[in-house]
Amino acid sequence: MDSVSLSHRLRKAGRPCVLIVMGVSGCGKSTVARLIGDRLGWPVIEGDDLHPADNIARMSEGTPLTDADRAPWLDRIAEQVREWGEQGQCGIVTCSSLKRKYRERISGGSADVCFVYLKGSKDDIAPRLRERTGHFMPPAMLDSQFETLEEPDMHDEVVLKLDVTAPQEHLADLACSHLSRLPT
Secondary structure, eight states: OOSEEEOHHHHHHOSOSEEEEEOSTTSSHHHHHHHHHHHHTOOEEOGGGGSOHHHHHHHHTTOOOOHHHHHHHHHHHHHHHHHHHHHTOOEEEEOOOOSHHHHHHHHTTOTTEEEEEEEOOHHHHHHHHHHOOSOSSOGGGHHHHHHHOOOOOTTTSOEEEEETTSOHHHHHHHHHHHHHTSOO
């Protein structure tokens, strides 16, 4: 896979104002989002901080969330996206966004919201999860993340896809470079 790919709809839509850095747990969402935010001067919100306490408790115990469990969390993220849009502000949120219907719920169908998909295989991501400390998501839940994942449609969705095997600094540079070349 090339290190970066832009979806057909992203190329057509032009430069987005909100980025949702997405992918399975352990793919590097927080780090890449922070790096992109630093380069663009945009605020970054850690999507996990928007989870209700019950969700964090379930995941900490190794219980995968249901769509009903995720609904209030996705609504909080969507609300933040709408607020930025209403204020004419740009920003970045990390969110696994594993299913298309979650991405649609967050974006409200707006082409101003781009999902930065950190794509990697289980073999790429599992070692990262095993080495990670201080996070509530146990490595054993990676299988359920991949089972839930519906990869973004590179034609119909607004997506910038990045290969997680590349260094994270490089991924942030690529994302910013490609986004800056899109028309406003």
